Amino acid sequence: MIPGLTDDVARECLTRVPYNVFPALFSVCKLWRQELRDPTFHRFRKSTGIAQPVVVLVQPYSTYYNSLLHRFRKSTGGHDGSANPLRSTLAYDVAGDSWKPLPDMARKPFDCRGVILRGKFVAFDPAAGSWGPVEEFVPPGEELPTICIAGVDGNNYRCVGREVMVQLDGGVWATVAKLPSEMRVAMNAVAWEGKLMVMGLGMRNGALVAKSLDIKATTTMTTPASASASWRNVDVPPEYQWHVQVACCLVI
Incomplete structure (x- = not known):
């Protein structure tokens, strides 16, 4: 998802992005759009205490x-x-x-x-x-x-x-x-x-x-x-x- 990083590390990075930036992330690439629409991503984000x-x-x-x-x-x-x-x-x-x-x-x-x-x-x-x-x-x-x-x-x-x-x-x-x-x-x-x-x-x-x-x-x-x-x-x-x-x- 992010060149040079494993998917786990890339997911950690995306998780820490403020929710109001999500619309911009959707337009970056197809993989990011799929990731941000995946319920697993949001469950993980919530488990870290970052979700608002x-x-x-x-x-x-x-x-x-x-x-x-x-x-x-x-x-x-x-x-x-x-x-x-x-x-x-x-x-x-x-x-x-x-x-x-x-x-x-x-x-x-x-x-x-x-x-x-x-x-x-x-x-x-x-x-x-x-x-x-x-x-x-x-x-x-x-x-x-x-x-x-x-x-x-x-x-x-x-x-x-x-x-x-x-x-x-x-x-x-x-x-x-x-x-x-x-x-x-x-x-x-x-x-x-x-x-x-x-x-x-x-x-x-x-x-x-x-x-x-x-x-x-x-x-x-x-x-x-x-x-x-x-x-x-x-x-x-x-x-x-x-x-x-x-x-x-x-x-x-």
Whole structure:
């Protein structure tokens, strides 16, 4: 892969290249492109501790925000032409680059979001090919749907009202932290190893506010310590002060 070096040494060199340089490496040669696309390479990179978590957000362009919302309401991606929710579901086959139909849900959801917990898409059982029951996540008196996040630690987290909660053994929910005072309401969240980032509307002008929380330092699975929660500010550039539609974390 690198003239004068064995493949093992060359792989060590490529492993240490920052992830944001990967696009340039893809164009160097075919062997490098194959190497960087190989899952074995990324597993090795992660084992060395060099891989970094990267939070990815999907937002609409601010100048087209209203038109995009209009298109969404008119599309069949979860809604019909009259913006009514649908029971139908689809699964995307990455290898085949195609959508495949799944069994209909028991009822029509509104603004639903999927959560993958412990390798299972809640609450669809791929082996049985059927939907199972799931707990309602909209407490009485709450107008906005609860945000549910599956942590890397295998636990289920949720933001409801002004509380961030974790589901303990036996299905009991316990408070991990209160939302930061600068945030009026949580709109989205993403978790990675030991961390949780919550994004929501600010108290002053409704601009996007992002805060991160060290879950390991805040939570024990027997006695969550909400009083000791310490939120860290995440700077949001002015050009990204818009609603986050989808958020995830990639380890690259």
